[in-house]
C-alpha cells in the first residue's frame with residue numbers, strides 16, 4: 586500500500602492576511618496530492634486537550650507533518666504534553682542562521698545529565714514540525730513535504746531500532762505510572778483511551794471536507810502557558826518551587842509537568858529564566874530563546890542561559906524573574922516575595938553572575954520582534 590502522511594496546518598492566532606495566504610497556498614498545493622491527508626486546525630498552542638482540534642491530532646497514529654507559526658521545538662513539545670508523541674523528524678527547512686549556529690554547537694562539549702526523555706519509550710513514528718516563519722514561499726514547504734513522503738516511502742529503517750531498544754535499567758520507576766498524566770516509559774498514556782477514541786470518532790465527522798483537506802472549525806481563545814522540553818529537563822523541580830500560581834505539578838512518579846496551564850499569568854515568562862536547563866518554552870514570547878529557538882535548545886559548554894536574561898541592564902536573569910513574579914503577584918492582589926528563597930536556593934547559580942557580552946546580545950534579540 587502506498588505510504589500516506591498526515592499534514593496539519595495549525596493556523597496563526599491572528600487573521601494576518603500574509604499568514605493566511607501562506608497557509609492557504611500550502612493547503613492548495615497539497616490538495617488532491619496523492620499520499621497526503623491535510624487537516625486545518627486553530628493554533629496548536631491554543632487547543633485544549635479535549636478540543637476537537639487536539640482530538641484530530643490524537644486520531645493520527647502514523648507519521649505527521651505539523652506546520653505552525655512556532656519554532657519546531659515548541660510545536661513538538663506541545664504535542665508531546667498532549668500524549669501525541671513521536672521521534673523528531675528531521676526537516677531540511679532550516680533557516681541559514683540556525684544552520685550555522687548548529688554547526689558551531691557541534692564543536693561544543695555536551696554536558697552529561699540525565700534528562701526526563703531518557704526514561705521514556707517513544708512511539709515508532711516521526712513528527713516533522715515546520716516553522717512557518719522559516720520562509721514565506723509556500724512551494725518550499727510543499728517541496729519538503731513531498732521529499733519527506735518520498736523518503737518515508739523508501740525508508741526501510743525502523744525507528745523502533747533506535748527508540749524502543751533503549752536501556753531500561755534506569756527506568757524502573759516509570760514502569761507503572763499511576764495517573765493519566767504520567768510520562769510512561771512503556772508508552773501507556775500515549776494511546777487514546779476508549780473514551781478518547783469515541784471523541785475522536787465524533788471529531789472525524791465534525792470538520793468540513795474538500796478533497797483530502799479537512800478543516801476543523803472551532804473557537805480557540807488565546808492561551809499562555811509554559812511548555813516543557815523533556816529532552817532538556819532534568820526534573821530538578823526548580824520551576825515548581827519558583828511558580829507561586831500552581832501551574833506546575835508532579836505526577837505520582839514525581840516527574841514535573843505543567844498541570845494547570847491556564848493558571849499561568851499572561852505575558853509572564855519568569856520561570857523560563859529560572860530553569861537551569863533552558864527547558865521551559867513560552868512559544869509566543871518575542872525573544873527567540875524563550876520561544877523555543879532550536880539552536881539554543883541544546884546543552885552548551887558556555888552559559889547560554891544568560892541569553893534568557895535580564896533585559897534591564899546590570900541585573901541577573903533570576904532577579905528579573907523575581908521582579909516579573911512580583912508584578913504578577915501584585916496584579917493578583919497578593920503579597921510580593923522578591924528574591925525570598927531564590928538567593929538561598931541558588932547561591933552560586935550561574936544566572937546570578939554579572940551581565941556580560943551575552944546579556945548585551947539578548948538585549949539585541951529583545952529588539953527583534955519575530
Ligand code: SF4
Pocket residue numbers: 813817818819820821822823824825841859860861862863864865
Ligand atoms: S526547572 Fe527546568 S529542568 Fe528543572 S524541572 Fe523545571 S523544567 Fe525541568
Ligand code: SF4
Pocket residue numbers: 811827828829830831832833848849850853854855856857910
Ligand atoms: S510564568 Fe509565572 S505564573 Fe507562569 S508558570 Fe512561570 S512562574 Fe508560574
